[in-house]
Amino acid sequence: MQGFFATPLGVTILTVLEALAIIVPVLLMMAYLTLAERKVLAAIQLRRGPNVVGPFGLLQPFADAIKMVMKETIIPSGANRVLFLMAPMLTFGLAVIAWAVIPVNDGWAIADINVGILYLFAISSLGVYGIIIAGWASNSKYAFLGALRSAAQMVSYEVSIGFVMVSVLLCVGSLNLNDIVLAQRHVWFCLPLFPMFVVFFISGLAETNRSPFDLPEGESEIVAGFFVEYSAMAFALFYLGEYTNMILMSGMTTILFLGGWLAPFGIEPFTWLPGPIWFILKVCAVLLVFIWVRGTVPRYRYDQLMRLGWKVFLPLSLLWLVLTAGALMLFGWLPHA
Amino acid sequence: MIAAAAFYVFAAILLVSAAMVVSARNPVHSVLFLILAFFNAAGLFLIAGAEFLAMILVIVYVGAVAVLFLFVVMMLDIDFVALRTGFQRYLPVGLAVGVVLMVELALVVGGWRVLPEVAARRFAPVTPGLHNTAQLGDLIYTDYIFLFQAAGLVLLVAMIGAIVLTLRDRQGSRRQSIRVQVGRNMAETLELVDVPLGAGMTAVGIRRPPPAVADAGVAEVPAHAAAHGHAAVTEH
Numbered sequence: 001m002q003g004f005f006a007t008p009l010g011v012t013i014l015t016v017l018e019a020l021a022i023i024v025p026v027l028l029m030m031a032y033l034t035l036a037e038r039k040v041l042a043a044i045q046l047r048r049g050p051n052v053v054g055p056f057g058l059l060q061p062f063a064d065a066i067k068m069v070m071k072e073t074i075i076p077s078g079a080n081r082v083l084f085l086m087a088p089m090l091t092f093g094l095a096v097i098a099w100a101v102i103p104v105n106d107g108w109a110i111a112d113i114n115v116g117i118l119y120l121f122a123i124s125s126l127g128v129y130g131i132i133i134a135g136w137a138s139n140s141k142y143a144f145l146g147a148l149r150s151a152a153q154m155v156s157y158e159v160s161i162g163f164v165m166v167s168v169l170l171c172v173g174s175l176n177l178n179d180i181v182l183a184q185r186h187v188w189f190c191l192p193l194f195p196m197f198v199v200f201f202i203s204g205l206a207e208t209n210r211s212p213f214d215l216p217e218g219e220s221e222i223v224a225g226f227f228v229e230y231s232a233m234a235f236a237l238f239y240l241g242e243y244t245n246m247i248l249m250s251g252m253t254t255i256l257f258l259g260g261w262l263a264p265f266g267i268e269p270f271t272w273l274p275g276p277i278w279f280i281l282k283v284c285a286v287l288l289v290f291i292w293v294r295g296t297v298p299r300y301r302y303d304q305l306m307r308l309g310w311k312v313f314l315p316l317s318l319l320w321l322v323l324t325a326g327a328l329m330l331f332g333w334l335p336h337a
Numbered sequence: 338m339i340a341a342a343a344f345y346v347f348a349a350i351l352l353v354s355a356a357m358v359v360s361a362r363n364p365v366h367s368v369l370f371l372i373l374a375f376f377n378a379a380g381l382f383l384i385a386g387a388e389f390l391a392m393i394l395v396i397v398y399v400g401a402v403a404v405l406f407l408f409v410v411m412m413l414d415i416d417f418v419a420l421r422t423g424f425q426r427y428l429p430v431g432l433a434v435g436v437v438l439m440v441e442l443a444l445v446v447g448g449w450r451v452l453p454e455v456a457a458r459r460f461a462p463v464t465p466g467l468h469n470t471a472q473l474g475d476l477i478y479t480d481y482i483f484l485f486q487a488a489g490l491v492l493l494v495a496m497i498g499a500i501v502l503t504l505r506d507r508q509g510s511r512r513q514s515i516r517v518q519v520g521r522n523m524a525e526t527l528e529l530v531d532v533p534l535g536a537g538m539t540a541v542g543i544r545r546p547p548p549a550v551a552d553a554g555v556a557e558v559p560a561h562a563a564a565h566g567h568a569a570v571t572e573h
Contacts, residue, residue: 008339083369114468118392125400129372132404136365136411144411151408155401175389175470303513 018110022099029280030243031061037291044295068239071232076139079229083137088227088234091130091241095248098123102251103178105261105275116177117165120252124161124207127245128154131209131216131226134238138229146225149302150209150216156309157206157213163317164200167193167324168256173335181260183335190257196320197257199313201289204249206309208242210290212297213305220299250286251279258282344384351377364410368403375399389470 004010035050035057042049050057075081101116103109113119128151135147169175171193172183190197206213217225227238254260259282261275270278300308328334354377357370375398382391467475477485 083365113388115388115392115470118389118396122392122395122400125396128400128404129407132407132411133369136407148408148412151404155404158400 015110019100022102022104022110023096026096026099026244026247027240029247029283030240031065033243033247033287034064034239035061036287037294040288040291041295044292065236068232068236073232073234074229076229078139080137080139083133084229085234087130087134087137088230088237088241090133091127092237092244094123094126094130095241095244098248099251101177102248102255103181103260104279106182107178108261108276109177112176112178115175117169117175117180117256120177120248121158121162121165124245124248124252125154125158127207127241130238130241134230135226138226140229142222142224142228143226145222146216146228150226153206153209153213153215153305153309156306157203157313160199160309160313160317161203161207163314163321164196164203165256167196167317167321170321170324170328171333171335177255177260181255181262184259184262185266188257188259188262193257193320193324196317197253199317199320200256201253201286203309203313204253205290205293206305208245208249208290210246211294212300214299215302215305246287246290247283250283250290253286254279254282258286340384344381347377347380347384351381364413365407368407368410371406372399372403375403387469389473 005014038060039049039057050060053059053063075084098120100110101113101119103112109116131150131154132147135143135145135150138144168180168189171189172180174180174183205211209216215225217227222228227235230238261279263270263273263275263278273281351374354370354373358367358374361367361370375394379391379394379399382388382394
């Protein structure tokens, strides 16, 4: 058996199984995230939320999925057909392939690569293409406006996300996600780097186009922004991509700042739960804040969004980067000194 | 074997998409092919073991530069038929410039000598035991720190230049100063007035009358002016 899994065919089968072992839970989580979002928003607004399909509305995501699949895919006559259909696939594909490097326990990643954090950064910076291409290929004013907004927004907030990552990396001394988590054995980075944690979370909201940064959709001004022309499965793929990206961003927050799979304080009653459970619990906690923010904060105006990104977060994260580097140097805490 | 196959696949797609960049009719398609070319170049870097360069290529070129390209190309309404009209007329000049550049390139590469002590490390500049991100950091921030910083300065100058060239201060655009907004207190924003029964707004001294009063004021002005004009005429 061992011999078979060392042959090229065996390795391929093993990799496919590993991929399924992470994609299926992520998609299930995504399905229930949509339900959780509706339930939490309902609780915030003193309503009941979906409670008809199945017990407590637990089958609602599947009802939604079946509805989406059964509907007709409409392609506008003026649209660029190839790009129009490519955009949602790109969005969803990018949201899924990023999971290849996420470690849910010590060494439990499909690809434990040396530059894991750069890979994640690269993939999340590609997410903007799905939106721009969708907006352009739809051949519609509203879609194009949404795409332009999203391009400017995502490029702006990536800059501060990059600096936040650099200040975490300075404390770790490695670009490997596994090492980043293991470096937090003594203290999770959300404590010493608290301002960066906040900047990262808010930039994450902007990066996933979640409210209060959901200007690319802006349903009250540009109808639904970049996916106004989409229907049925193509729309469902955008939807899937958005929620998978949310889970991914929560996973990144967990790995960078909340100690990944590590149990809090590393002491007895907490360590009884296995690592992956802790990882999922932390991701869910971050996701809850994502939804909570959506239920609380009104949408930003466009100039305010740009001001926050370039005039507040960028200088703040640069300053904190310099401070971090200075503190590490001063106290001799540099990981490779 | 797999590495070789992957190399040929990446290289072939890279060359084809690079050719498509210049030959595609739709400029947006050109940019998308450019992105595909970047991706395959990143794949080639990965095969060569330069994972850091591969990721940086994707982050910088695909994630930022090409987004802006796409942004600009989508906004512009380029008529490629009009651009191609002078193709045959400019062909000789273009070819001449191309040949000159090619010869210069050949001269530079042909005259390139490598120091003997470097030659040994030329194709294996790696220190065993360190992965290539750390090695790049070592090289750039120790041996080549001044060149690296100088490159940074050049980029900074270019960036400031671009801002200076394009920044124009539009008169009359409304700006929001959050400091001023947040710094307001109740005393300078809100005034509570005790209005006596039956007194008009103007009698109390409120500067901004409600719309109905404002309309009456506007209607009054021409009437008053007309009356004044009439008086002037009679006086004359």
